[in-house]
Amino acid sequence: MSELSDVVVVACAEAWRGDGEIFGSGMGTIPMLGARLARATFEPDLLVSDGEAFFLANDLPIGSNDKVIEGWTPFRSVFDTLWGGRRHVMMGASQMDRYGNSNIANIGPWKQPKSQLLGVRGGPGNTINHATSFFIPRHTSKVFVEQVDVVSGLGYDRAAKVGAWTSKTHDLRRVVTNMAVLDFNTADHRMRIVSTHPGVTSADVQAATGFELVVEGDVPESRGPSDDEREVIERLDPRGLRGREVQPA
Numbered sequence: 001m002s003e004l005s006d007v008v009v010v011a012c013a014e015a016w017r018g019d020g021e022i023f024g025s026g027m028g029t030i031p032m033l034g035a036r037l038a039r040a041t042f043e044p045d046l047l048v049s050d051g052e053a054f055f056l057a058n059d060l061p062i063g064s065n066d067k068v069i070e071g072w073t074p075f076r077s078v079f080d081t082l083w084g085g086r087r088h089v090m091m092g093a094s095q096m097d098r099y100g101n102s103n104i105a106n107i108g109p110w111k112q113p114k115s116q117l118l119g120v121r122g123g124p125g126n127t128i129n130h131a132t133s134f135f136i137p138r139h140t141s142k143v144f145v146e147q148v149d150v151v152s153g154l155g156y157d158r159a160a161k162v163g164a165w166t167s168k169t170h171d172l173r174r175v176v177t178n179m180a181v182l183d184f185n186t187a188d189h190r191m192r193i194v195s196t197h198p199g200v201t202s203a204d205v206q207a208a209t210g211f212e213l214v215v216e217g218d219v220p221e222s223r224g225p226s227d228d229e230r231e232v233i234e235r236l237d238p239r240g241l242r243g244r245e246v247q248p249a
Helices: 004-014 029-040 075-083 123-129 156-162 164-168 202-207 227-236
Strands: 023-026 054-056 069-072 087-091 131-136 171-177 180-183 192-196
Touching (some): 004 171, 004 227, 023 029, 029 227, 075 087, 075 123, 156 164
Parallel strands (some): 023 087
Antiparallel strands (some): 171 180
C-alpha cells in the first residue's frame, strides 16, 4: 500500500492533467510537488516556478537551488498571467462551504475575530480569473463548514451572482484532503466525493464534513503512484518533507 503522502501528491498532480502550457502554481510543499510531478510525467508543457521569480526547465527537488531556468516570472508578470486566465493555482483554505466559497482571512466575526489569518490575499482574483484547486491537509468539520466566516475566494453560488461571464473564467477544479478527493462537478455545483484515500470510506468523509456531500454510486479509492511516479516523487522530495504536511485522519 502506498504511503498517504504519496497518494495525496498524486491526487494533487492529477488536478493539472490536461492543462497544457499554463502556469501551474502550487502553494506549499505537497501542492508544489504535485505540480512538479505532473510536469515531470504526464503534463510536460506545464510551467512551474521555483517559488520565487523563475520558471524551471528541470525537475527541481524541493529545497534545492540547482535550478535550470527557462523563463522569468517577476511578481508583476504573475498578475498579468492571472488576469489572462493562464494559471491554475492550488492553494489552501481555513474554511470552505459546499459551493466552494473559501476563507483564509479570519475565524469569527469580521469586526472582532477569534483568530486573524492571512487576509483575503489573492483569493478573490484567483477564483474569479482562472482555475483554482485546494489542498486541505486536515479534513474536519471546522474546515468544511455550512457557511464561511469571510468569503476570500468565490464559490459557484456567489460567482453566478456576479454575472454570466464568470462561467468562462470561474473554475474550482479539485479539493484534495488527507481523506479524499472532492470536486464540484454536479448539476448545482455542490461538493461531491470523487475518491477516498486507502482505508477511508465515504461515511468517514461525511462524518468529518459540516454539510451534506454529494455521493454518486460506488466511490473509488484514490490511486497511489505508479513505479515511475514513485521514482519521480522520491527524486523531487528526497528528504521526505511531504510526510510532515499530511497525516492520516
